[in-house]
Amino acid sequence: MNRPAGKADPVMFSLLEAAHALEQRLESALAEVGLSMAKYGVVSQLARAGQPLALGELATRQSCVRSNMTQLIDRLEADGLVRRVDDPGDRRSVRAAITRLGEERAAAGARAMKRVQDDFAASIPPRDREVLIRMLAGVK
Amino acid sequence: MNRPAGKADPVMFSLLEAAHALEQRLESALAEVGLSMAKYGVVSQLARAGQPLALGELATRQSCVRSNMTQLIDRLEADGLVRRVDDPGDRRSVRAAITRLGEERAAAGARAMKRVQDDFAASIPPRDREVLIRMLAGVK
DNA sequence: GCGGGACGGTTCATAGGTGAACAAAATATC
DNA sequence: GATATTTTGTTCACCTATGAACCGTCCCGC
Numbered sequence: 041m042n043r044p045a046g047k048a049d050p051v052m053f054s055l056l057e058a059a060h061a062l063e064q065r066l067e068s069a070l071a072e073v074g075l076s077m078a079k080y081g082v083v084s085q086l087a088r089a090g091q092p093l094a095l096g097e098l099a100t101r102q103s104c105v106r107s108n109m110t111q112l113i114d115r116l117e118a119d120g121l122v123r124r125v126d127d128p129g130d131r132r133s134v135r136a137a138i139t140r141l142g143e144e145r146a147a148a149g150a151r152a153m154k155r156v157q158d159d160f161a162a163s164i165p166p167r168d169r170e171v172l173i174r175m176l177a178g179v180k
Numbered sequence: 181m182n183r184p185a186g187k188a189d190p191v192m193f194s195l196l197e198a199a200h201a202l203e204q205r206l207e208s209a210l211a212e213v214g215l216s217m218a219k220y221g222v223v224s225q226l227a228r229a230g231q232p233l234a235l236g237e238l239a240t241r242q243s244c245v246r247s248n249m250t251q252l253i254d255r256l257e258a259d260g261l262v263r264r265v266d267d268p269g270d271r272r273s274v275r276a277a278i279t280r281l282g283e284e285r286a287a288a289g290a291r292a293m294k295r296v297q298d299d300f301a302a303s304i305p306p307r308d309r310e311v312l313i314r315m316l317a318g319v320k
Numbered sequence: 321g322c323g324g325g326a327c328g329g330t331t332c333a334t335a336g337g338t339g340a341a342c343a344a345a346a347t348a349t350c
Numbered sequence: 351g352a353t354a355t356t357t358t359g360t361t362c363a364c365c366t367a368t369g370a371a372c373c374g375t376c377c378c379g380c
Contacts, residue, residue, distance in 0.1 A: 050313070051300075051301065051304065051309065051312060051313060051316075052202065052296075052297050052300045052301070054312075054313060054316040054317065055195075055198065055199055055202065055312075055316055056199050056202065056203065057316075058195065058199070058316040059195055059196050059198075059199030059200070060199070062192065062195065062196065063196065076335075076336080077336095078335085078336060078337090094358080094359095095358080095359065096357085096358060096359075104336095104337070104338085105337080105338060105339070106358075106359065106360085107337090107338075107339075107340095107359085107360075107361080107362090108336075108337055108338075109359090110359065110360055110361085111335090111336080111337090111360095112335095112336080112337095115334095115335080115336095130345080130346070130357095130358085131344080131345060131346085132344065132345045132346070132357070132358045132359070133345095133357095133358065133359080134358080134359060134360095156192075157192050160191070160192045161191065161192070163318050164191065164315060164318075165315075168311055168314075168315055169191065171308050171311050171312075172191060172194075172195075172311075172312070172315055173190070173191060173194060174308075175304060175305075175308055175312055176191075176194040176195055176197075176198040177194065178303050178304070179198040179201060179202060179300070179303060216365075216366080217366095218365080218366060218367090234328080234329095235328075235329065236327085236328055236329075244366090244367070244368085245367075245368060245369070246328070246329065246330085247329085247330070247331080247332090247367090247368075247369075247370095248366070248367055248368070249329090250329060250330055250331085251330095251365090251366080251367090252365095252366080252367095255364095255365080255366095270327095270328085270375080270376075271374080271375060271376085272327070272328045272329070272374065272375045272376070273327095273328060273329080273375095274328080274329060274330095
């Protein structure tokens, strides 16, 4: 994202840089199957749910605001990965239904994610794993 | 950023979540002095440089593309924290000069950053510090 | 000296994110 | 049952970021 620069304590910035590098790797792995992190989040959520989900529900699950989900679903709909469907039980609500193509992309995306993840796991010495988990939990 | 969700390996996502939480804390600490991470990066760079810097140079230092710096400087100029000045030696070049107000904000931003940083450092057991540094370096 | 790159900044389209304001619909509350 | 409140999605304005296209300027090689 940016270079806060300066001498500063290197640990915090190392953490931010490492996370950023990791995000870049995930983004480019997903890009190969025509997805972004944001889009993958939604289609994988829908694929796992096995049924259409309300936009507000999706926003909650992806921890973002509703207006963001509106736009994201606009783009996913334009990509043909998702369809907006009415909720017969609540006329305010709009639900997102995954398409066949969306399911295929979600599956391909999951494989791409797994490759990066395995790669990452392999770069962490098993001995250090617990230490890392413990420290990261403390940051939240 | 988003919730990749699923069971998945928790370590990678813990790292991403921790970094995200940290970024949020930095953003809100800076927001109290009217800055964002992006803006702080530029004004602190200029304050440290002690002289106007070319936009391309700033973009390189902040690791972003030049078009992004153009817009960021637009906003900083609107905020009155920075001024565009000509480079007498190269008529293509545009340099950013920090204003008095910009210097004040940079200083206030640095204090805000330091608070978060100290807070973060305190949450890392000194014993684990080296382990964390080593692992994060391996992720790059 | 001049023609062709290389370089520097801007503009535009696109993507992803936020928060405020809004209309329509669903619920409470009385 | 009529009124007030909450909830839902959208729209809008804004911020940050990228990459392509563009234009003016600089500089190199000939």
